Amino acid sequence: MERDQTLTEEVEKYCQKIGIDIVGFADLSLFDRYSEENRPQAHLEDSKTVIIIGFYLYDILLDAWSHKKGEGVWGYQFADAIIEQLCHKVRRFLLKKGFNSVVIPYNPGLFLKEAAALAGIGPIGKNNLLITEKFGSQVRLRALATTAPLIFGEPITESEFCKDCNICIESCPAKAFSDGKFIKEKCYEYLETHRRKLSDYTIIECNVCIESCPIGKKRDD
Numbered sequence: 001m002e003r004d005q006t007l008t009e010e011v012e013k014y015c016q017k018i019g020i021d022i023v024g025f026a027d028l029s030l031f032d033r034y035s036e037e038n039r040p041q042a043h044l045e046d047s048k049t050v051i052i053i054g055f056y057l058y059d060i061l062l063d064a065w066s067h068k069k070g071e072g073v074w075g076y077q078f079a080d081a082i083i084e085q086l087c088h089k090v091r092r093f094l095l096k097k098g099f100n101s102v103v104i105p106y107n108p109g110l111f112l113k114e115a116a117a118l119a120g121i122g123p124i125g126k127n128n129l130l131i132t133e134k135f136g137s138q139v140r141l142r143a144l145a146t147t148a149p150l151i152f153g154e155p156i157t158e159s160e161f162c163k164d165c166n167i168c169i170e171s172c173p174a175k176a177f178s179d180g181k182f183i184k185e186k187c188y189e190y191l192e193t194h195r196r197k198l199s200d201y202t203i204i205e206c207n208v209c210i211e212s213c214p215i216g217k218k219r220d221d
């Protein structure tokens with residue numbers, strides 16, 4: 001299938017213009033390794049490209065979760081709400097060019113940090129998260145599936161950033177990396193029991209494995 005260099009550059013430029021900090025494009029066939037509901041085709045049958053966007057969490061408040069009084073479910077994430085709007089703008093931009101797109105739901109959806117690594121945005125580091133050169137792991141992610149034939153990035157499978165570093169592993173208060181791999185149950189339990197309360201309805205979760213990582217911390221913008 002012919003891929004469109006000009007359109008790819010136009011999408012990149014548009015993303016930059018509307019305040020999307022990171023964008024990458026991934027090959028659909030790389031998602032065949034996942035179960036059906038975690039593939040782009042489950043959301044848009046004739047998809048040709050997966051677009052991954054990243055929003056830099058420049059203020060910790062963007063990472064807050066909220067719920068409505070009486071509901072008790074942490075259903076609203078501030079950065080996710082912004083990213084969703086940005087995704088819809090990209091969708092509209094592509095629609096005007098004659099291509100259909102779908103903003104992929106959060107759950108079930110794609111495995112976003114893997115999708116970003118498959119799009120060549122950055123590696124998954126020892127902190128088990130996507131690392132970007134400019135922002136470290138301080139980015140929230142979301143994806144669209146589109147019929148636009150965009151040019152893919154090269155998948156990244158190893159982290160050149162981590163090498164001899166172990167800062168995130170040593171900093172994790174739950175010791176979730178103590179057996180040489182990420183133990184999600186330890187992390188989950190810690191997140192549940194150590195919420196930073198901002199108000200009756202809003203909290204911030206642990207993000208030490210993000211904040212302790214030195215990558216992307218030397219920016220001046």
Ligand code: B12
Binds near residue numbers: 111112124140141187
């Ligand atoms: C379920 C979930 C959780 C659960 C369980 C996590 C888990 N890893 O299973 C809990 C609640 C514990 C959790 C915790 C956190 N989460 Co969370 N979580 C998710 C969610 C919804 C799905 C993750 C998932 O199941 N991935 C698939 C599994 C198979 O991956 P995995 O086992 O973690 O990792 C394997 C692969 O990465 C693979 N691998 C390694 N290198 C490579 C390279 C390639 C190319 C490939 C294909 C695979 C691969 O090896 C790993 C080990 O087996 C995603 C959102 C989404 N829809 O993707 C957010 C997400 C991963 N979480 C996120 C964040 C920020 C957090 C927290 C910091 C909490 C917070 N403050 O928000 C912690 C960090 C924990 C950590 N260090 O990993 C962000 C990460 C952003 C980033 N920069 O990477 C995401 C993407 C949400 C978002 N919208 O941005 N999370």
Ligand code: SF4
Binds near residue numbers: 131213
């Ligand atoms: S703190 Fe060090 S080991 Fe951990 S993700 Fe960042 S660079 Fe990699």
Ligand code: SF4
Binds near residue numbers: 174
């Ligand atoms: S979010 Fe906190 S508890 Fe979970 S792995 Fe990261 S540092 Fe550890």
